[in-house]
Amino acid sequence: MRTLSRLSCPLSLATSPSTKLVHEVEQRNRLKLILPWLEARVQAGSQDAALYNAIAKIYIDSNNNPEAFLKDNNLYEPLQQARYLVKRRQPELWAQVLVSDNLHRRALIDQIVATALPESTDPDDVSVTVKAFLTADLPIELIELLEKIIIEPSFV
Numbered sequence: 001m002r003t004l005s006r007l008s009c010p011l012s013l014a015t016s017p018s019t020k021l022v023h024e025v026e027q028r029n030r031l032k033l034i035l036p037w038l039e040a041r042v043q044a045g046s047q048d049a050a051l052y053n054a055i056a057k058i059y060i061d062s063n064n065n066p067e068a069f070l071k072d073n074n075l076y077e078p079l080q081q082a083r084y085l086v087k088r089r090q091p092e093l094w095a096q097v098l099v100s101d102n103l104h105r106r107a108l109i110d111q112i113v114a115t116a117l118p119e120s121t122d123p124d125d126v127s128v129t130v131k132a133f134l135t136a137d138l139p140i141e142l143i144e145l146l147e148k149i150i151i152e153p154s155f156v
Helices: 017-027 031-043 049-062 066-072 078-088 091-097 105-119 123-135 139-151
Strands: none
Touching: 017 031, 017 049, 031 049, 049 066, 049 078, 049 091, 066 091, 078 091, 078 105, 078 123, 091 123, 105 123, 105 139, 123 139
16 A cells, blocks of 8 residues: 555645545546445545545446445535536436436536536537436426526536
8 A cells, every 4th residue: 555655646735645545546547446445444434525426436437336325325425426427428327327216316416507517618528418317307407407508608
């Protein structure tokens, strides 16, 4: 684990070591490599949101029972998951999190519409997100999203 302590990160000093590690590993698309370490921290009782956010991303990406994780854990941040989904642009991931029985779906949609998509600078992010809402049969939420796109002057 000596290598982990050598990682440098342009994040604020106020962030936790877990946050810095997760950020660096995620930038390299190697999040799965630290899954055992993340799970060990959670088993040890950590309530660091960065750990839960990273585990949620891994479980969603690998389709490792993400519904159960998202339902049973409320320590991950919907905003982080929303940003992740928008950035990844994978219809399969969208399909997994937009299922009707996902208890956190509304919070996730709110974060997508209010923050994650408006922060994006890539039109493909909008396109994939709109298609995901259509596929998930979310007409009211799609209208919210489209209203935001039309009304927000700085939108992509």
